[in-house]
Amino acid sequence: MSKKSDHYALLSLRRDASSEEIRRAYYDAARRLHPDKTDSARDYELFLEIQEAYQVLADLKKRAKYDASLPPEPAEGDLIRQNILYSRQEVTRTREPQLIYVLLEYSAAVDESSPSAPPLNLCLVLDRSTSMRGKSMDVVKATAIQLLRRLRPEDTLSIVTFSDRAETIIPATENIELKKLEARIQMLQTSGGTEIFQGLESGYNEVLRGLKESCAAPTRQVNHIILLTDGRTYGDEERCLELARKAAEDGIGISGLGIGNEWNDDFLDKLASLTGGSSLYVSRPQDIQHILLEKFNNLSQVYAKESTLEFKLSEGVDLRYAFRLQPEAGLLPVESPLRLGPILKDSDLKILMELILQPPGDQTEIVSLLEGELKASVPTQPYSLPPIRINLVRPVSNSSGLQTPPEEILQALSHLTLYRLQEQACLEVAAGDYTKASQRLQRLAIHLIEQGERGLARTALLEAENIQRKYEFTEEGKKQIKYGTRALLLPGQKESPA
Amino acid sequence: MIICPNCQHKDFSGALFCSQCGAQLMAAVSSAMPSGLRQKDPMVTISSNVSTSSTTSKQKTGSKPAPSTGSAGEARIILHLLESGQILPLAERMEFSLGRVSEGQPIMPDIDLTPYKAYDKGVSRLHAVLRRVKNKIVIMDLGSSNGTYVNGNRLSPQIEHVLSHGDTIHLGKLKIQILFSPDEK
Numbered sequence: 001m002s003k004k005s006d007h008y009a010l011l012s013l014r015r016d017a018s019s020e021e022i023r024r025a026y027y028d029a030a031r032r033l034h035p036d037k038t039d040s041a042r043d044y045e046l047f048l049e050i051q052e053a054y055q056v057l058a059d060l061k062k063r064a065k066y067d068a069s070l071p072p073e074p075a076e077g078d079l080i081r082q083n084i085l086y087s088r089q090e091v092t093r094t095r096e097p098q099l100i101y102v103l104l105e106y107s108a109a110v111d112e113s114s115p116s117a118p119p120l121n122l123c124l125v126l127d128r129s130t131s132m133r134g135k136s137m138d139v140v141k142a143t144a145i146q147l148l149r150r151l152r153p154e155d156t157l158s159i160v161t162f163s164d165r166a167e168t169i170i171p172a173t174e175n176i177e178l179k180k181l182e183a184r185i186q187m188l189q190t191s192g193g194t195e196i197f198q199g200l201e202s203g204y205n206e207v208l209r210g211l212k213e214s215c216a217a218p219t220r221q222v223n224h225i226i227l228l229t230d231g232r233t234y235g236d237e238e239r240c241l242e243l244a245r246k247a248a249e250d251g252i253g254i255s256g257l258g259i260g261n262e263w264n265d266d267f268l269d270k271l272a273s274l275t276g277g278s279s280l281y282v283s284r285p286q287d288i289q290h291i292l293l294e295k296f297n298n299l300s301q302v303y304a305k306e307s308t309l310e311f312k313l314s315e316g317v318d319l320r321y322a323f324r325l326q327p328e329a330g331l332l333p334v335e336s337p338l339r340l341g342p343i344l345k346d347s348d349l350k351i352l353m354e355l356i357l358q359p360p361g362d363q364t365e366i367v368s369l370l371e372g373e374l375k376a377s378v379p380t381q382p383y384s385l386p387p388i389r390i391n392l393v394r395p396v397s398n399s400s401g402l403q404t405p406p407e408e409i410l411q412a413l414s415h416l417t418l419y420r421l422q423e424q425a426c427l428e429v430a431a432g433d434y435t436k437a438s439q440r441l442q443r444l445a446i447h448l449i450e451q452g453e454r455g456l457a458r459t460a461l462l463e464a465e466n467i468q469r470k471y472e473f474t475e476e477g478k479k480q481i482k483y484g485t486r487a488l489l490l491p492g493q494k495e496s497p498a
Numbered sequence: 499m500i501i502c503p504n505c506q507h508k509d510f511s512g513a514l515f516c517s518q519c520g521a522q523l524m525a526a527v528s529s530a531m532p533s534g535l536r537q538k539d540p541m542v543t544i545s546s547n548v549s550t551s552s553t554t555s556k557q558k559t560g561s562k563p564a565p566s567t568g569s570a571g572e573a574r575i576i577l578h579l580l581e582s583g584q585i586l587p588l589a590e591r592m593e594f595s596l597g598r599v600s601e602g603q604p605i606m607p608d609i610d611l612t613p614y615k616a617y618d619k620g621v622s623r624l625h626a627v628l629r630r631v632k633n634k635i636v637i638m639d640l641g642s643s644n645g646t647y648v649n650g651n652r653l654s655p656q657i658e659h660v661l662s663h664g665d666t667i668h669l670g671k672l673k674i675q676i677l678f679s680p681d682e683k
Binding site: 094409420424439445 | 514522585675
């Protein structure tokens, strides 16, 4: 242990935690670190420390004495800074429901003394079904080898391939004989179908193995599965999603790279979002390399991982939509806890929420929208940090005067609106409302033209026609529009080929 | 409730963009429209000899959002050439003639459709004209040989016909879909 531990930080508690909160935090930690559960020496050490911490904190007298001995509590902004923007300064006293947008921003308060990135524990899960033959497989092999060569001694990279069944090509070991591993990768051959669950499960097991073998506590590593696929999986989607939930709880993220046009984007988006990971569209095989390397770079830039927002909505408030704008754009499932993904050193985490509020009561002066806590762990810090409190409230005003929303919210929304037009068009096609869907895509095209996105606008118009004629999207057009509009959300980045 | 000036959809108050058509709902803050901020690729016309030089500069100003209500002067018409999929935004002028340039003839339509196989499709040299009249966009056939059709109905020459967003017009056999920018009725 580097420094004398703070009992509160050890149990990820705030100093004003109630006895009940202390008890719960202790039991959670004790269950996780119990010697029956784990045989890591470090976990045992931690286990002893939380015993000690609990003995002090559970006793009111001892706790008071301990509190007095503590240096002042580090401000919440010491490790992660939180910034909240609202689309309006006040809500209106009205008889109708009203919308309010909230932009949450979290940035790393980078500590000069800990410049090194946390160790990575990654697993590449590669689709080797017949359809990957040729260029796709060649690029995947070359990129995997490139990744292997970039690893630092403390990193772990395992590789699993799958078709109808999974095979571990490179297990999560630490002693890497580079030449041998490269040869194994080169030998990969394509055959068979696509059963994602097979690969995902093996990948998950490898990441777990990676946790145990490096005897650092799991919170110190960045654990991630990167799934590359070009096909649809049939019948095992639910099992995959189940596994993703489990992975999220174990602190393992999943990101998906979909290659070409045949893969199931809705499925991959969902799979990734359950863990705070991201989904990426690779339209041409030659793009696999830079997209995968970029993903790898992002993971190396992780400052705080598994940031999770646990929240409770106030009565009369609904969260209609939540979207991560940065560092990797993606729709978030509207449920607590919201898994937001990592906060990178060089890129803030930005979440945009759309809340709908029922009319406030006549006497209400201040409405509360949402209360919650952001939890995250900073791997370079010895303990997980205390949760960051978030409390969204707005005063109520009688006038409904024009309020200028912050520029940042407008900017984000002007792009997000395009993504949502696309979403609605997809829903309309699914519902058989072809005329509406087609009109919506035409509107989308006009907005895209206005923003200088001619290629994408053209794709949207072609799809509008397609829907009228064939009553469906082309797979290619649908993905290009979806991920193309999504890419517009990222500053200075372009995903759309077209 | 907020009513979208573009598509009349009723949205919750507090909405900033119409959930139906994507139009920005708050005119007062239109300076934040990305098209106004992002200067890249301002409406440059596609690779064709459509009078680029005369239109681009005007189109740049046109890419800025309209202040408050969409007056006719700010409207933008977009031609979508159905066969080739190409998109031709038009600048804020009051009138455009559509046709094709032919060698040795001094006739110069505002929009030259030669690159879109106008000759093969039977487009006359001066085929039709698009015109702004108050808040409306109208089309008028200029006595073309093969006629102008709106949604399949042939127009009588020299008589104005009001166009709606999404109408398909035929100049001879050349099919063009007419799209209006969001602040246009």
